[in-house]
Amino acid sequence: MDSRRLPRTVIDPKVRHVGFFTSGDPPPARSLSVPAETGASALSPVGLPSPPPTAELSLTGNSLPAAMTPPKRHASAEGIHSLVRAAASSTPITAHGVQSPRRRDGIQISIGSYNPSEPNALSQVLSPSSSRFEGTEFSDETAASAWLKRTGSGKEAGSFFGSSSDLMMSIESNATTPFRSALTTVSVVKTLPEVTGKDGGASIETLNEGTGTVISVQKTTKAERRAIQEGQRAAKAATKEAVKGGKSGGGAPGNTKQAKGAAPLYQKKDGHQDTAVASERRTDRNPDKDRKKDVPQPSMQFDDRTRVEKAKKRAVVSQREVRNRVELFRHLPQYEHGPQLPYLESKFFHLGHIHPSVYKVGLQYLTGSSTGGNARCKEMLLGFRDAILDYSTPPEKTLVRDLTSKINSFVSFLIECRPLSVSMGNAIRFLKSRIVKLQPNLSESEAKSNLISDIDHFINEKIVIADQVIVHHAITKIRNGDVLLTHGYSTVVEMILVQAHELGKQFRVVVIDSRPKLEGKTLLRKLVMNGLKCTYTHINAISYIMHEVTRVFLGASAVLSNGTVYSRVGAACVAMVAHSFRIPVLICCEAYKFHERVLIDSICSNELGDPDVISHVHEREELNHLQNWSHKENLQLLNLVYDATPSDYVSMIVTEHGMIPPTSVPVIFREYGRDQLLFF
């Protein structure tokens, strides 16, 4: 097993990447904050004021049975190469014993493979160690130089930096040790004390408790150095530790994931020889995600630090945190996407596991060049279609499993680019259920063509034809002389208006627009091009213009089962004012955007856009009062993307299944949901 893995890790692009970056290149942009987070959380038990949940640390620690190896590496750095070998040989055993995720011991071995070749290059020893705990994506950025250069994009980074220098002061060994120990503590913190107890128990001496754990890492190293034959014992200890961790942490959210992940990962171990290691790592992390998705589960809460840390470790897209978060929205992902594009572009060749067309879709999401539920969903499905076309099952793998995990990796990439919309979630569910339901006796090409026709069918039936049916229904509600109001830009509403105009109905359209996207302008342009009479105004003037209006047509991003309409921000305002003027509000929405979730406000579930566009008023430079103020600590800019319209403001929802009151949304689930491929 070891002999099989060693060469593979050597060819691991990630590891090579590490070596490249440690040679003094400036760290990539995304390394700015992400390692800072982990570093801070790692150091916090080292006596820092910032208190991250220690449970989280212990969990990660427990899940990494090979945590003991870094000390060994340190030893090697100090000149004893044979120790490294011992460590390398011992780690797989420990890892194997606890059935840890493979990627971890894989990297461990990479360490082993590295050290003999360059035993004295501390930085190179360091970097694999960091790659071990930060996941594959961050392997390139953890050279000590990178840590030092990070001037801290957030408080935590700053605190970490300071504390690391503290450590430097307090520990009088060679200058790099604190860094190494700091790095290793990320995963080792909890495991080590006990190991120390066995191996070098008397090691914690004069230093305070916080740094004690860090020091213990070193002491362990010394203990190891002293007795090489104890390697085996240490492995046992680690095994015990990990088993214990698995038991004790079973209830915690982070660890359950790990535990769940372990089983499927292990099953897969046999078939991986040919695929690229990077993609393999990605894919085999995903089945646990998949499993989670089967159970309806609330979306990720971003104030849950454990999970955020984990998500970050996985992330491809660098996720820089917004400087001034809005307290109410801590649970939502708050990332700035703007500066990431060049980075992600440069990253293209390292993301071998993501199909180019999926990658393209992701970039489009990131830049915002494709917006709107339908467009995004269509693009995603077409990207998946391309990926499936180019897909070939690796030998010794089943198509169903491997393709599902591939789709999962695509989806997680897309989520990093932009949170999924409900429509996309439904489409993904559809696709996955189709993959799962594939007949096992089908050949690969048959299966692929089946899937592709399924995707085409979905796009055609659920989006294209559904829109036509909706238009057909909605047009019956437009009378001559009507004044129709709409907000933002919904493709369905545009089709309704244009077709009604083509049918010769006499009506006028009021287009309400709202910052920051000003999507109404797009709609206005299209309508005016088609010769419709339009009135254009902004959302504040809604109470003024509502006097003239006879119907309100709105699109929706999702319709939830309590009748709440989840839509572009501002739609709720429009519906509210219309309601107060006793004007009917018609929501036009395809049934594939229905979701069985419920929502009662716009805060629990939402998406945050780029806050900087709030301060920047387009085309009107004289109004940009906040241009250089966004860094102020007291000032937060909040760019909500969606809001939830209560069902009592909605008169009618027009779907392809007919026109229903908002109270009948659950009926659509009951009647159509099961058979209509939406939910199996």
Add this chain to the structure above:
Amino acid sequence: MPDIQAHVNDFVLKLKRRKIEGSQATARQTAELLRAVVSHQRLPYTNQALALLDAVRDVGEQLIAANPVELAVGNIVRRVLHIIREEDLTSVASAVDGLGLSTNSDDDDNFEHDDHPILSAAAVAATARSTLRAPSLQTLLEGLPESASAPRPSSSGGDSEGKSKSAERKKLKHDVIEAINELIQDIETCHEQISEQAVGLIHQNEVILTLGRSKTVKEFLFAANEKKRSFRVFIAEGAPRYQGHVLAKELVAKGLQTTVITDSAVFAMISRVNMVIVGAHAIMANGGVIAPVGINMVALAAQRHAVPFVVVAGTHKLCPLYPHNPEVLLNDLQCPSDLLDFGEFSDCMDFSTSGGSPLLHVVNPAFDFIPSKLVSLFVTDTGGHSPSYMYRLIADYYSTDDFVVERRIKS
């Protein structure tokens, strides 16, 4: 007189061109102009008050016509008219008092003597009202409300004319100018008086939402902040002028926790807001509010979530008119270029020119009307009032005769 007319024309032009920003500035400048008018007005020997009233009304009519939407102008004109009437009443009262003492011995003046107590009582009541003290029980008992009201000044002016000395003639003008000065001072200090009440209305950790920028709101929040109340403010930016950004900047500079949101996110955010505080453009007699555009939306959202909706405004914004269709009649439509870049849509607009009637119509109103049922509280410089009390407050500041300035002139 000609120099005054020049000033008036100048001001009228400014109003017409909407050069004066904010109703407070407008109110102050109007009051200053009217003070000049009063001081330059040559008073005839007889009917002084009437002459003053006519002069002020004359100028006032021009000013109101210059910008009928800026209700503060009309309010100040009416306030000044009211001041003249009241000063006239008090001067008559004092004159009559003096007269009464001298004529007490004369028996032939019995009729007039009977009249005096009533007059003086009315005058006392009027002064009591003007200083915002509650009228004492005695004056309530003695004073007949009819005598205090409208037709009196002219007649009493004529009445007193025969008897008042030349010193008292000068005194009326002087008193009126003094009173106008007080009015100007009131307008200038209304923010302080309003913001004094901030601490009583804002509690610790309050979440406040406002839209756009109002100087009164700003001062109100500052005052609460200075009293070490910590609270956070959500500011809707207030398209199309985006003055919310300016307010955010000012609040941040003072160290307040400020969050800027888009106008469209008001409904999403209001459920987490404890109080909405907005400024007003004018308060109508029925308790309705004319406010910068977008605030009606906020008020509706606040009502939906039962969030108190507080309007802060100086008394110079109190308008004695009952609005009819205020959304249209008391609104200002502003330049469409605020919303839409013409260059961007010139290609679309070309279609319209070829087709005859324009296809594209851009609406950019300046104000919203908020019906009184959506308002929880008015905070004025005289204290907090409920919308239903506004009519009474108006009766304190205006005489019913002046409610319609123009018709008076025509008749």
